[in-house]
Structure formats: C-alpha cells, structure tokens
Amino acid sequence: MREAGQVPRHNTSIVVGSVSIAVAAVLLWWLFSTMTFVIPAPTDTLGRLTDLIQQGGYWEHIRSTGVAAAAAFLLSVGIGTILGLLLGLTSWVRHIFGPAIVALNGVPKIVLYPVLLLLFGVGGTSKTMMGLLIGVFPVMMNVAGGMQSIPPIYRRLAESLCATRTQTFFHVLLPAIRRPFMTGTRLAVSLSVVGIVLSEIFATEKGLGRLILARYGSGQYAEMLATVILLLVASFLVTFALWRVEKRVR
Amino acid sequence: MSEAADVHINDVGVTFPDGPDGRPLEAIRKIDEHIEAGSFVSIVGPSGCGKSTLLSLVAGMQMPTRGEIVIGDRRVTAPDRSVGFVFQEESTLPWKTVEENVSFGLRLAGVDRSEQRRIAKEMLQLVGLAGFESAYPSELSGGMRQRVAIARTLALDPTVLLMDEPFGALDQQTRLLIGAEVRRIWRDTNKTVMFVTHDIQEAILLSEEVWVMSFRPAEVVDVIQIDLPPDRDSSVVGTERFNALFGRIWGTVQGEAMHAFHVLEEGAGEGDRHHSRT
Amino acid sequence: MRVTDITAVPEATELAGGRGSRRVWWSRLPPAGWTGVLLVAFIAFWQTSAVAGWVPAAIVPRFDEVVLAGIEEIEAGLFVENLASTVIATVAAHLVGSMVGLVVGVLFWRKESLGRMFEPYLVSFYAVPLVVFYPVALVVLGINDWPIIILSTVMAAIPMALNAWNGFAGIPPVYLRLADSLTASSRQTFFQVAIPAAAPLLYTGTMLAAIYALIGVVAMEFMVARNGLGSRIRYLYEAFDNPGMYFYIVSTLAVSILLVGLLNVLFRRAFPRVLAS
DSSP, X not given: OOOSOOOOOSOHHHHHHHHHHHHHHXXXXXXXXXXXXXXXXXXXXXXXXXXXXXXXXXXXXXXXXXXXXXXXXXXXXXXXXXXXHHHHHOHHHHHHHHHHHHHHHTSOGGGGHHHHHHHHTTSHHHHHHHHHHHHHHHHHHHHHHHHHTSOHHHHHHHHHTTOOHHHHIIIIIHHHTHHHHHHHHHHHHHHHHHHHHHHHHHSOSSSHHHHHHHHHHTTOHXXXXXXXXXXXXXXXXXXXXXXXXXXXXX | OOOOOOEEEEEEEEEESSOTTSSOEEEEEXXXXXXXXXXXXXXXXXXXXXXXXXXXXXXXXXXXXXXXXXXXXXXXXXXXXXXEEEOSSOOOOTTSXXXXXXXXXXXXXXXXXXXXXXXXXXXXXXXXXXXXXXXXXXXXXXXXXXXHHXXXXXXXXXXXXXXXSTTTTSOHHHHHHHHHHHHXXXXXXXXXXXXXXXXXXXXXXXXXXXXXXXXXXXXEEEEEEOOSOTTOOGGGTTSHHHHHHXXXXXXXXXXXXXXXXXXXXXXXXXXXXXXXOO | OOOOOOOOOOOOOSOTTOOOSOOOGXXXXXXXXXXXXXXXXXXXXXXXXXXXXXXXXXXXXXXXXXXXXXXXXXXXXXXXXXXXHHHHHHHHHHHHHHHHHHHHHHHHHHSHHHHHHXXXXXXXXXXXXXXXXXXHHHHHHOSSSHHHHHHHHHHHHHHHHHHHHHHHHTSOHHHHHHHHHTTOOHHHHIIIIIHHHHHHHHHHHHHHHHHHHHHHHHHHHHHSOSSSHHHHHHHHXXXXXXXXXXXXXXXXXXXXXXXXXHHHHHHHHHOXXXXXX
C-alpha cells in the first residue's frame, strides 16, 4: 500500500505524459480515418480549418458564438456571485429557496430554450440567456457552498478584532471563498459555451453550432469536424488555463 | 505601550436557556474575582468546565446572564481593541502573508500603511519570527503559526491579553519554548494576562496565580499564589516548592476531573455536584 | 478595589450552543414545505398571467391547456414511449458510467502519475463539452441509440472518475496502515476499508454521474434523435404545438428532479451511515 507520499507538482514527465495522450488521440483519429471514409484525416481537417478561418463568413459565425459565450459567461459570474452570496449569507433565503435551487441544478435546462426562442426570437439574446441560465448555477452553488464552509474561527477572529460587518465581508469572507469561486467560474465557462452551442444547434441565426448542424445535414463532414474540433480546443484551452490558475491559489 | 488594566469579574453567572437536553444549562454558577493590573493568571480545570466561556465573557464576545465584567473603568459589553484574544484553533488567514496577518487588526482599525508595517516588523521581532514577513502560513509549522497569532494580538497593544489554550495543538518541547517566550514578553510589556490551560506544569511555570475551576456549573474552587522566583525557567520543575504547588493544584483538579468523568459517563445533564468541595 | 454597582441583569444575547433564540416565522415551515409553496405560487402565477393576457398566448399558453395537451399525449401513449426511451438511456449511461468511472478512479489512485497525465483532460471535458461530439458520433455510428448512450456514458464516467479518485486519495493513510497491520488482503482492504472510507465522495460522484447522464441524453435528443423527451420537445416546437411542447418541457424537468431525488433516497436507504458527515 502506498505511503502518504509527495505529490509530483510541475513534474516534466507528467507534462510529457499529458502531451503524449493528446498525440495518441490524434494518432488514433488518423488511424480511424483510414478505416472509414466518413471521417476525414487530421491533416485534412486542419487544412479545412485553416481555409475556413480565412473566410469572412466563417468569422461571422465565430463572432456570434464567441460574443454570446463571453456575455453569458460574464453575466453568469456576476449574477451567480450575487445570488450565491445571498444564499450563503441569508438563512431565510436558504431555507425557503434552497431545495428548489438544488433540484433545478441537476436538470437539463436546455429544454427551456424553446421558451426563450418564443420570448426573444432567434437572435443572439435567446442563446445568451440560455448560456446564462445554465452557467449561473455552478457559480451560485459554489459561492453559496463556500460561504457556508468558512471555518467559524475566521468570523470569531474578525469579531475579536472589532471588525465591522462590511470589513468582515470584504477582508475575511470574500477572500475565504476564492477557491470555490474559481471552481464555479471554471465550470461556468464550459457550461456557458456548451449551452450556447446546443442552442445554436437547435435554432439560431448565426453561430458555430448552426454551422455544425448544417454541414452535418449536407454531408460536409470535414468542415463539420473542423468546427467541432475548434470548439473543443477553444473550450479546453480556456478551462485548462483557469484550472491551472485555480491550483495556484492558496 | 499602554498601561495594563485590572479585571473585575463581578458575581458573574452564565446560564444557557436551551441546553442539550432542552433544559436550562448553568455553565457558570458564580465567579467573583479580581485581577490586579499587570498580573499573569492561569486558569486550569477539567475539559468543558467553562474556562473558555469565562474568557469569552472577558473579551466581550459573550454576555453573562448575571453580573458584569469591568476592565479598568470600562464595563464590558462588546469586543474592544484593548483586549487581545489568542485562540486555541488555527487562526491565521491562509491567503495573507505573515506580515499581513500580523497587521490585520491594525488595518481594520484604520492604522496607516507604513505604521502597520513598522509595528508588524516589531511584533515579529518580539515573537522571534523576524525575517518571515513574506512567508505564508502554510509554509510555517504549527508553533510558528501560533506565534504569528500572538504577534497579531500584541500588535494592537492591548491592556489585557487573553489566551485560550494557545499551545494545545503543539508538542511539549515547542510548548515549553513558546511558553517561556510568552512569559518573557509579559515581563517586558507588563500586560494583564489570563491564560487558560489544561497543563498544570505550564500554569505553574508561567503565572503568578492559578485559579482552579470546578466542573460545571463552574466556580473558582481554589486560588493558588505561585511564589516561585520571577526569573524562573524550566529547571525549577521538580524542585520541592514546585512539587508542592503541583500537588496542591492537581489534588483539586483531579477531584473535579473525576467528577466530570462520572457526570459525562452517566449522561447526567443536571450539573448538580455530588460531593463537597474542600 | 471592587466596583460595587451591579446593574440589572443583561439580556442573554446570542449564547453559543443555545438553540433558544426566538423562532423566526419562516422556520415554522420546513424547507420542503416552502418548495411546495413556491411550486403552487409558480403555477398560480403562470395561470393568472396567461389568463389575464400579460404574456401573449402564442408565447406562453395557459396552464390548463398545457395539462390538457399532456393528458392527450399520455392517452396516445406517446408520453410513456418517449419517457421510457429517455429513462432507459439515462439509467444505462448512469450505471455503466458509474462503473467505468469507479474503475478509472481506482486506477488513477493506484497509479497517480497516470492520473495526473489524464487529469487536464478529465477536468476540461467535465460538465458537458462532449455533447458537441454528438454529430460526429452520429456520422460514425449512424442514427440510432448508440451515439447517445456512448457519449452520455462518457459524460457520466468523468465526474465519477474524478470524485472516486479524490475519494480514495483522501483516505487517511492510517486506515490503510491499519489494514496492513491486520494482514488484510488487497481485496479485503479495498472492500472493507477503502470503499467505506471513500463513500461520501463516491456518492457525490455517482449523483453527478446521474445528473450528467440525464443532461447528456436529453441534450442530444434535443439536437437530433428519433425519440425521447428531448426529441419530442423539438418535434412539437417545429410543429408549433405550444401546449404540447410546454407539457413536455415541464415533464422533462419534473422527471429529472424525480429521478435524481429517487436516486438520493435509494442511496440514503441503502447506506444510511455513509453520509453521516
């Protein structure tokens, strides 16, 4: 049985290993593409992607998705933090709304998208709202949960040092939840992006999701796959970066 | 350096209306004591007897149900910066550096930045952690973290210093060393100190006066003057005088501890005392 | 030197440990009760605003119309058919995903460096991004149930793997040393010490697996599928059948809550002391 040992931190072999996994995945992809004609090879896909990026029309879709995702993310973090603080600090809000919110947390909120479409039409607003509805939950739950897990000693310390309520909030409570907050933010990124892409696949004017569906329908699988890979890689990079920052936080 | 204040605990009692079994719980029956300015008083007694509650009362973090506490000429109704409190648990804030932790109280009080830094440095020097200003608590040992907490408390220059089993989580060697430090700081700064501990040896080594508290409902059962030399060190342990003091204190504490043991064993919540005190 | 004026007894304010603070009015109803109140209030508000015309009927139909449409769907057998499709796929994905996740979690616990190499991917593909792979899976596997089941199984396995790994890694080493000192075999240590010790996080992992399996299944049905609650919503949307669509939206939300709630209850019945913390 393993002893309580050291955790390898920025170990080079780990990094090499992670990269090898990505390389192996690409190799598997390439192998797969030789066996079936519907899946284009990695090189073809990459080539197709570089072609697409140079087309103005493609950028319209990227921008539509990107702007909606960014807006949904920022709104999720802002509103989620406020709601989370409210939940975490006020016992009556928790008592009355708590179970309902926890229940709604585990629900596929994408099914509400048609309602948003009816309310706001097929433009960018409805999908941004969808991204917000989905992305607000991890932030809210993590902030609320973080608030409740603050060791009581911190509050007693602030009390013994005669801190005002405002001082306690800004100097002790907020810093104390920085880790859960970061976790919530990281989750909000991928959830908002996915919320928006799913909405686009369902119905929208412009966006990468719509493009994916269209190319699927017309059998242009190389472009479809190129766009899927673009989305996955972008989402991966942002989430990975946030995760690394999160791990450094004391 | 502010003048030490004396502490008057006037006929104080604490009863919680809703105890664990639903009936009122009398935590403290009656404590009526007086501490001269600049003295070092230790409080010993069995676990759960109300020592920490007493300290909370003096700190103003809890209110007695009967009686009052007066420090100097101020009646205690709320926490005050002139009373410093060192907690038993880890109380350093992990996201702040050592220096920021020490100056935290000053910052809350609105003290100017450069002054904060100056005082923090001085306090860290006092507790023997000079040079650790930019370290984070996670990089320090438990003993060092408690010293940071002590430095933080001293930074506000309180007239009364309350310490609630501050070395409870430390090993004996560290306890002896830090204990000696605390006594040295006390002799240099001449504050009034109330020091709660379960370690009788420590109580004798550090203080001038030891109170033995009974199990709940708490009262001060015995007050022992420690007439060992002021410049004592750990070599005094095992001397005749030391053993006599230890024997006397332990005799009383032992009785209370046995009582506590039986009460908790029986699950009785009444807090009635079944034997007479000597 | 004693100060003699003893003033009136001060009120005992928030005494630590006392539950004796006055009962606030809102705490008289337990949280579950309040949830019921919210639900009723919501439905009442819905019906009122639809009837009063605050929201056009073309956007939000009346609640009673939605109920009627629902009854029709149930009588036509469509509701049960689609419900079954979604539930079966979800349960399958949850079970297989939990098992796979557990195995992967154990693997990463025993071979930590392997786990660290995969960790960035597990973390980044956590919470849903894999659904965008659905069209690709459809291309490869065809329009049948496999793409949904396979993808949602993976989506369920990821949170289970991460939580299981965390759960096992967090076992106090002294427990394992104890097992060792009692000459327990690996199998005994695993089932009698490791699993119970990691149980709270294993529970979290499997609950998340259920949630993400469900979200994945419904989301994919919602995109493109032959049947299932998600696909029925899409169909009714495109057919401009608002009452029917709303019925399915509400039912899907209700079914999700019930499924997760049921799982929660089952767990607490089966392992009551596990979640004592």
